[in-house]
Amino acid sequence: xxxxxxxxxxxxxxxxxxxxxxxxxxxxxxxxxxxxxxxxxxxxxxxxxxxxxxxxxxxxxxxxxxxxxxxxxxxxxxxxxxxxxxxxxxxxxxxxxxxxxxxxxxxxxxxxxxxxxxxxxxxxxxxxxxxxxxxxxxxxxxxxxxxxxxxxxxxxxxxxxxxxxxxxxxxxxxxxxxxxxxxxxxxxxxxxxxxxxxxxxxxxxxxxxxxxxxxxxxxxxxxxxxxxxxxxxxxxxxxxxxxxxxxxxxxxxxxxxxxxxxxxxxxxxxxxxxxxxxxxxxxxxxxxxxxxxxxxxxxxxxxxxxxxxxxxxxxxxxxxxxxxxxxxxxxxxxxxxxxxxxxxxxxxxxxxxxxxxxxxxxxxxxxxxxxxxxxxxxxxxxxxxxxxxxxxxxxxxxxxxxxxxxxxxxxxxxxxxxxxxxxxxxxxxxxxxxxxxxxxxxxxxxxxxxxxxxxxxxxxxxxxxxxxxxxxxxxxxxxxxxxxxxxxxxxxxxxxxxxxxxxxxxxxxxxxxx
Amino acid sequence: xxxxxxxxxxxxxxxxxxxxxxxxxxxxxxxxxxxxxxxxxxxxxxxxxxxxxxxxxxxxxxxxxxxxxxxxxxxxxxxxxxxxxxxxxxxxxxxxxxxxxxxxxxxxxxxxxxxxxxxxxxxxxxxxxxxxxxxxxxxxxxxxxxxxxxxxxxxxxxxxxxxxxxxxxxxxxxxxxxxxxxxxxxxxxxxxxxxxxxxxxxxxxxxxxxxxxxxxxxxxxxxxxxxxxxxxxxxxxxxxxxxxxxxxxxxxxxxxxxxxxxxxxxxxxxxxxxxxxxxxxxxxxxxxxxxxxxxxxxxxxxxxxxxxxxxxxxxxxxxxxxxxxxxxxxxxxxxxxxxxxxxxxxxxxxxxxxxxxxxxxxxxxxxxxxxxxxxxxxxxxxxxxxxxxxxxxxxxxxxxxxxxxxxxxxxxxxxxxxxxxxxxxxxxxxxxxxxxxxxxxxxxxxxxxxxx
Numbered sequence: 001x002x003x004x005x006x007x008x009x010x011x012x013x014x015x016x017x018x019x020x021x022x023x024x025x026x027x028x029x030x031x032x033x034x035x036x037x038x039x040x041x042x043x044x045x046x047x048x049x050x051x052x053x054x055x056x057x058x059x060x061x062x063x064x065x066x067x068x069x070x071x072x073x074x075x076x077x078x079x080x081x082x083x084x085x086x087x088x089x090x091x092x093x094x095x096x097x098x099x100x101x102x103x104x105x106x107x108x109x110x111x112x113x114x115x116x117x118x119x120x121x122x123x124x125x126x127x128x129x130x131x132x133x134x135x136x137x138x139x140x141x142x143x144x145x146x147x148x149x150x151x152x153x154x155x156x157x158x159x160x161x162x163x164x165x166x167x168x169x170x171x172x173x174x175x176x177x178x179x180x181x182x183x184x185x186x187x188x189x190x191x192x193x194x195x196x197x198x199x200x201x202x203x204x205x206x207x208x209x210x211x212x213x214x215x216x217x218x219x220x221x222x223x224x225x226x227x228x229x230x231x232x233x234x235x236x237x238x239x240x241x242x243x244x245x246x247x248x249x250x251x252x253x254x255x256x257x258x259x260x261x262x263x264x265x266x267x268x269x270x271x272x273x274x275x276x277x278x279x280x281x282x283x284x285x286x287x288x289x290x291x292x293x294x295x296x297x298x299x300x301x302x303x304x305x306x307x308x309x310x311x312x313x314x315x316x317x318x319x320x321x322x323x324x325x326x327x328x329x330x331x332x333x334x335x336x337x338x339x340x341x342x343x344x345x346x347x348x349x350x351x352x353x354x355x356x357x358x359x360x361x362x363x364x365x366x367x368x369x370x371x372x373x374x375x376x377x378x379x380x381x382x383x384x385x386x387x388x389x390x391x392x393x394x395x396x397x398x399x400x401x402x403x404x405x406x407x408x409x410x411x412x413x414x415x416x417x418x419x420x421x422x423x424x425x426x427x428x429x430x431x432x433x434x435x436x437x438x439x440x441x442x443x444x445x446x447x448x449x450x451x452x453x454x455x456x457x458x459x460x461x462x463x464x465x466x467x468x469x470x471x472x473x474x475x476x477x478x479x480x481x482x483x484x485x486x487x488x489x490x491x492x493x494x495x496x497x498x499x500x501x502x503x504x505x506x507x508x509x510x511x512x513x514x
Numbered sequence: 515x516x517x518x519x520x521x522x523x524x525x526x527x528x529x530x531x532x533x534x535x536x537x538x539x540x541x542x543x544x545x546x547x548x549x550x551x552x553x554x555x556x557x558x559x560x561x562x563x564x565x566x567x568x569x570x571x572x573x574x575x576x577x578x579x580x581x582x583x584x585x586x587x588x589x590x591x592x593x594x595x596x597x598x599x600x601x602x603x604x605x606x607x608x609x610x611x612x613x614x615x616x617x618x619x620x621x622x623x624x625x626x627x628x629x630x631x632x633x634x635x636x637x638x639x640x641x642x643x644x645x646x647x648x649x650x651x652x653x654x655x656x657x658x659x660x661x662x663x664x665x666x667x668x669x670x671x672x673x674x675x676x677x678x679x680x681x682x683x684x685x686x687x688x689x690x691x692x693x694x695x696x697x698x699x700x701x702x703x704x705x706x707x708x709x710x711x712x713x714x715x716x717x718x719x720x721x722x723x724x725x726x727x728x729x730x731x732x733x734x735x736x737x738x739x740x741x742x743x744x745x746x747x748x749x750x751x752x753x754x755x756x757x758x759x760x761x762x763x764x765x766x767x768x769x770x771x772x773x774x775x776x777x778x779x780x781x782x783x784x785x786x787x788x789x790x791x792x793x794x795x796x797x798x799x800x801x802x803x804x805x806x807x808x809x810x811x812x813x814x815x816x817x818x819x820x821x822x823x824x825x826x827x828x829x830x831x832x833x834x835x836x837x838x839x840x841x842x843x844x845x846x847x848x849x850x851x852x853x854x855x856x857x858x859x860x861x862x863x864x865x866x867x868x869x870x871x872x873x874x875x876x877x878x879x880x881x882x883x884x885x886x887x888x889x890x891x892x893x894x895x896x897x898x899x900x901x902x903x904x905x906x907x908x909x910x911x912x913x914x915x916x917x918x919x920x921x922x923x924x925x926x927x928x929x930x931x932x933x934x935x936x937x938x939x940x941x942x943x944x945x946x947x948x949x950x951x952x953x954x955x956x957x958x959x960x961x962x963x964x965x966x
Contacts, residue, residue, distance in 0.1 A: 023637050023865055033866040034604065039878055040955040041885035046771050046877055049884065050902050053742050055773045059644040061869040069865050070606055073858075076630035077615035084614025097517050098618050101562050107608065107791075110573030115594045116795035118577055118928050119919075122590070125575030126794045136556045151656035151796070152851035154838070162698070190838035190848035196698035199843045237543040267554055268541055274548040284851065292611075292855025293631035294621040294815065295654070296797035312694070335694030339597060339659035339687040340795025348569065355568060358559025361515035367537045368518055368525075374540055375528045391543045415626070424624050429839075446519035447528060473823075478626040480822040485625075488820035488832040492809065494650045495640040496819075 004419065004476040007459035011086070011421030011452050017479060020075040024496050027062040033069050060498055079479055080293070081423050087449050089376075089417075091395045091426035091438025092185065092233055094263050094285035099356055102289070102349035111348060116340040120325050127324035130316045130341065133351040134300075137281060140362070141259070142272025143302035147311045149342040153260060156280025156299025157191040157227070159312060162334040163278055163303055164225045164254045165195060166310035170332065171252070175224035178256075181210060183234060183430040188227045188258060197224060204432055208234045208388040210244055219251045225278075229258040230271070233430040234388055235373065235395035235440070237264070245275025254278060262286040263442070264370060264394035267363035278303040283343075287350035298346035312337050368443035369394045372450060376439055379454040383461040387433050395440035399433050403461065406468035410435045413460050415482070416474035420456035515559070576794075577928065591957035592928040593886070595906045595948025596738070597658065597685050597764045598795060599787045601875075602952055604866045607789045607859050616858060621815075621851075625830045626822075631854065632829035635817040638801075638861040645864075646763070646781040647774035648803035653815040653831075654853040655800030658784025659688040662732060662762050663695035664813045664847055665782045665802055669730030669758045670701055671811045671846070677701065677727045679757070681715045683708040683737035685764055686936040692732070701729075713741035713899025713908065715748060724755045734762040735775065739933075739946065740906030741899050742772055749777035767950075768904040770876030780804040789863025790856055799856040810836065813847030875951055879905035882949040882958070889962035890947065898944060906948040908933060911965060914942040922964045929961065 047054045064072070081088075088095035106112065114126050134146045150156040161178065168175045178192035181202045189199045202218060205211035209232065219226075226248055231237045238244060245255045257271050257279035263286040265271070271279050283289045283298035303311070313333045314326035326341075357365060370393050377386070377396040384398035400410040414424030414437070426438035441450060463471050475481065525537070534540060541549065560568065577590040592600065611617060615630060622628030622635075635653045642651035655661040666678045678696065680689060682705050693703060706723045709716045715733055724731065731752040735743035745761060752759040758779040763769065767787040775781055786798040804812060810833075818832035838845040867875055883905040887897060894912035911918045915932035922929040930947035933940050949958065 020633075022633065022640075023861075024640065027868070029869075031868075032870065033868065034871045036871070036874055036878060037602075037951065039881060041881050041958070044877070044881045044884050046880055049880060050742065050772060053744075053773050053902055055769070055771050055873075058770070058869045058872055061641060061644055061872065062865050063868045063870065064865060066606060066866070069862065070610065072865070073610045073616075073634065073862060074613065076633055077610070077613045078630065079627075079633075080615040080619045080630035081624070081627035082615045083618035088620055090620060093620060095618075095620055099517060101565050103612060103617070105566060105569035105573075108569055108573040110576040111569070112791040112793050113600065114576045114794040115592055115600070115792050115928070116598050117594050117596055117931050118590075118592065119923070122577035122923075122928070123794070125572035128575065129569075129572050132557075139555050151660065152849070154848045154850045155656060155660070158695075158848060162694070165698070186838040186840070186842045186845070187848050187850050189843035190841075190845045193843040193845075194695075194698065194848050196700070239543050239545065242545065242548070265544075267550065269544045269548045269550055273550075274545070282851075290617045290855065291620050292617055293619045293628070293635075293858070294854030295852040296656075296854075296856055297851035298797075336687060336690040337660075337694055338691060338796075339657060339685070342795070343797040344794040345791070345797050352565050352569065355557055355560040355565050356517070356562070357515060359553035359556055361518075361559050362554060362556075364515050364518060367540075368520055370540045371520075371525065371528055371532075371537060374532045374534075378532045391540070393540075393543070415624070418624065418627055423620065423627065443518055447524045449519075475626050479629060480626055480826055480828040481824055483625045483822050483828045483830050484820045485830050485832065488818040488830050489835075492816070492832060493819040494636075494809075494816055494832075495643045496636065 007462065009420045010455055014477060017078050018075045020072060022496050023062045023072055024060050026068060026072065027064055029063055031063045031065050033064055033066045086421060087441065087445050087453060088423040089425040089439045089441055089453060090423060091440040092260060094440060094442055096288055096442040097444040098288050098290040099353060102352040105352050106345050106348040121323060124324055127316055129347055129351055131324055133347050134316060136354050137300055137302055140266055141279060141302045142270030144305040145308040145311060146300055146302045148300045148347055149312045149338050150299035150301055151338050151343050152295065152297035153280055153282040153299045154187040154191060155337065156301045157187055158194055159337050160256055160278045160280050160301045161191055161195040163307045163310045164256060166334045167307055168224050176222040177224065179218055179223055179226040181228065183232055183432045184227060184229060185233065185260065207390045208232065208236055208432065209238055212240055212243055215244060216247050219247055219253055221251060223251065223253040225254040225256045227256045227258060229260055231261045231264045231393040234397045235392045236388065236390040237393055241274045260285060261394060264366060266366045267359060268366050278307055283346050283350040288353040289346045289349040296343050296346060298343040310334050365443045372441040372443060372445055375450055376441055380457055383458060384437060395438060397433055398437040400435035400437060403464040404435065406464055408464040408468050408471045410437045412471045412474060416460045416471045417456060418475040419477045422453060422456060590926045590928050593930050593947045593961060594928055596931045596946055598792045599765055599950060600792050600952055601767060601787050601950050603789050603791065606866065607862045610862055611855055611859055616855065622831060625828060629828060632817050634858050634861050636819060636829050638857045639817060641861065641864045642783065642801050642803050645769045645774065646783060646803045647776035648781050649806040650809055651801055651803035652812055653817050654857040655802055655814055656853060657796065657798040657800040658762060658764050658782060659691040661782035661800035661802055662688045663692045665760045665780045666692060666696055666701065666730055666732060667699060668780060668811050668813060669760060672808050673729040673758060675727050675729035677729060678703045679723050679728050679731045680705050681733040682706065683715060683739060684732060684734040684762060685738045688762060712901040713739045714743050714901045717747060717751060721751050724757055728755065728757040730758040730760050732760045732762060734764060736765055736768050736904045736906065739899055739908040740903040741901035742903060745775040746777045765904060767876055767879060770872035771880060772904060785860045788860040790859055797853060797856050799853045799860050811846055812836065814849050815852055878951040882951060882953050883907065886947060886949040886958050889958050890965055893962045893966040895965055905950055906946060908944060908946050910941060911943040911945050915945040918965055922961060925960060925964050927961050927964060
């Protein structure tokens with residue numbers, strides 16, 4: 001390992017891991033990983049019941065014993081980096097610790113086995129969780145009402161913009177445009193488009209913030225809303241947030257707040273107080289439900305009173321008899337955005353997190369997240385270019401400007417961090433910063449782990465000067481080296497096929513091979 | 515706070531390193547008038563045992579539908595399905611998905627340290643293709659309802675046509691989500707009736723409804739009434755007029771014994787039955803599968819095989835130029851986060867049961883449903899539709915569904931789902947009943963007795 005480093009990584013050493021083929025390649029006919037319970041009713045002949053609809057064969061579905069299955073997925077798991085192994089300095093992603101009690105309570109029988117259509121009077125506990133979580137999130141955001149139905153952040157954005165559209169439509173004109181700053185996450189413009197709006201881009205000012213003059217010029221009676229991430233994707237609080245809200249409101253437009261960065265505000269300030277009309281929350285970011293390799297998420301949408309009539313159905317209500325219920329009769333609703341009530345299992349975990357914290361814990365959590373980001377900023381600013389000097393909240397954005405002289409780019413240094421035992425930071429986002437290196441430590445990192453990251457980045461910066469090739473070809477210590485993403489996209493292979501079934505490739509079919 | 519790894523000294527040292535006197539200095543960019551100077555009005559900080567107690571109390575206040583020899587107050591026999599199916603979940607699923615390397619990892623954008631998630635996703639995509647008879651599958655959608663809406667928007671992009679025809683026998687909540695979603699794309703949705711004898715899509719009505727502007731026909735099979743559709747016949751009608759056929763499948767286990775919809779162009783599968791808890795409606799696992807030629811219009815993440823710089827096989831997220839983080843407002847969808855961990859549960863489940871088990875399990879479901887049908891019919895209920903069904907079917911009860919269910923609840927039985935709310939024309943006695951491998955003969959006998 002030593003020849004692979006200019007310095008000495010403090011966090012890692014080499015470690016054997018197991019090879020493992022695809023599950024289909026390990027399968028053998030006749031092996032079983034299950035035994036069904038004794039059938040206590042008469043067996044039936046499928047063909048006589050289903051006729052020509054009967055399935056004959058299940059193709060290449062695997063056949064393995066239980067031990068092989070456990071080893072297969074355990075071996076795969078060891079090829080993953082994870083929060084449980086160490087820090088993810090991924091800006092805007094908020095990779096924080098996922099409390100294990102959350103997993104336990106989400107699996108309690110009454111909650112895990114509750115059917116969404118069982119009678120309300122037999123669902124009071126489940127509804128109680130939704131009600132308490134709703135109340136907590138309304139208080140945390142300073143809003144008046146909420147829906148928990150959206151399944152993820154982007155789905156929440158969709159719901160929130162539909163609320164704005166329904167509001168404007170009820171006032172006689174749905175309006176045409178959504179304003180989106182150039183620093184926004186890609187889901188914002190994609191959402192506005194799905195909602196049938198045109199997108200008007202808003203250029204950030206020299207400090208990376210909303211340019212009030214440009215905003216005032218851009219806002220007219222055609223603008224439905226501004227979608228604003230606050231703190232912004234460069235980790236900066238929009239100091240003029242109330243002026244932004246005033247400019248919008250003066251023209252009847254709404255302020256949509258993308259709550260992806262709510263973990264910088266929780267317990268310290270409330271979007272409802274500073275002028276946001278509607279916002280989504282990512283329970284898998286701020287409220288610690290696990291990312292699980294890409295999901296499930298949950299994207300509740302909180303809003304002001306003026307938007308409440310338009311919330312998706314159903315909403316949780318308290319009935320006159322004191323029981324909780326689901327209200328479907330809402331004439332002005334935007335409609336349903338997902339079957340049933342949303343990702344209920346995530347509500348349980350988020351509420352468990354809120355309870356474990358309480359008001360003091362949530363505030364301390366936010367303070368520590370901001371403390372960590374600023375500590376990294378202080379420790380790293382001598383190494384990397386800082387394109388915006390506005391004060392950082394929960395994340396800090398550097399750029400690779402000083403390293404590019406040797407051809408080392410942000411993506412290379414991100415890959416190199418892997419060799420030092422970390423996940424990469426967020427690479428090349430936000431788009432307003434060329435060569436962005438976006439670092440968000442979250443509150444979950446100790447000073448020791450932060451110092452290890454600083455140490456690793458110091459060594460990488462040194463390597464970029466002294467041995468740029470080493471960085472440009474990183475990672476060197478992983479199971480696999482850099483993967484050929486170009487060929488993956490040009491000749492997509494998106495599923496496994498049994499070798500015997502493969503047809504010989506002709507030049508023509510090779511181009512279309514998948 | 516037990517999740518925070520800082521000593522008071524750490525905090526002081528870090529503030530010194532930053533060069534500010536106090537933590538509040540770091541929040542000065544928040545205008546003073548908006549700084550919260552009080553505690554949030556939420557429950558106080560709980561110990562771990564208190565959190566557990568609180569949720570145990572919530573859980574005790576929900577009927578679980580779980581089987582027990584001696585039933586407790588919260589344990590009910592349940593005959594509900596309708597898009598959320600209770601099947602046995604092998605123990606290895608939860609023990610494997612709770613490994614921190616799966617549970618607490620991020621979206622695999624750095625493939626060198628995410629091969630576990632990526633290979634499992636590739637296996638998932640392969641299994642979904644194999645089960646549905648499609649050529650490609652994505653890495654998951656939120657659920658079956660949003661999957662249908664995405665499939666319709668995809669069909670509009672593929673065909674360049676504007677309208678959608680949707681069978682009324684598609685899950686009512688899926689249709690609601692579809693209406694909410696596609697209206698903002700200017701996609702008109704026309705509903706088509708079911709044959710009141712067979713419970714299947716009325717083929718003549720369908721033929722008459724499709725126009726030259728119809729991008730797709732969306733059906734569900736088994737449909738909301740549990741009836742298995744004649745997918746081949748539906749495909750023929752749709753294709754004859756140049757429309758795509760989208761098949762929504764809400765009961766994924768049906769694929770163990772029911773012919774896959776190979777004639778479809780796009781399949782929107784809800785894979786909840788494959789090892790995912792009923793969980794009061796979510797999280798579940800939607801997934802889209804389709805013919806390969808529609809690849810570029812597929813929404814959501816795709817995992818593909820490739821090689822590393824040493825020639826070793828590996829996997830990456832690919833074709834991301836379809837997605838919002840590259841294409842922004844021109845993306846195929848705004849979806850970002852999907853249901854990755856749930857798709858892993860599905861993959862493990864499908865591996866445990868595999869080629870033989872899925873078939874045997876599906877046969878058991880068929881047997882239980884058949885026993886339920888004959889038992890209910892002996893009690894005076896009548897199967898509503900003549901079309902073949904899997905583990906769920908609609909009946910007309912001798913009394914109203916509401917009265918019957920009230921009577922059954924006294925015996926700790928949650929009866930079938932009343933259909934009157936969505937299909938008033940079927941009458942007050944119409945009710946949708948489901949039996950899975952977990953439904954016991956004793957429960958069925960007791961329910962049939964109560965229906966009488």
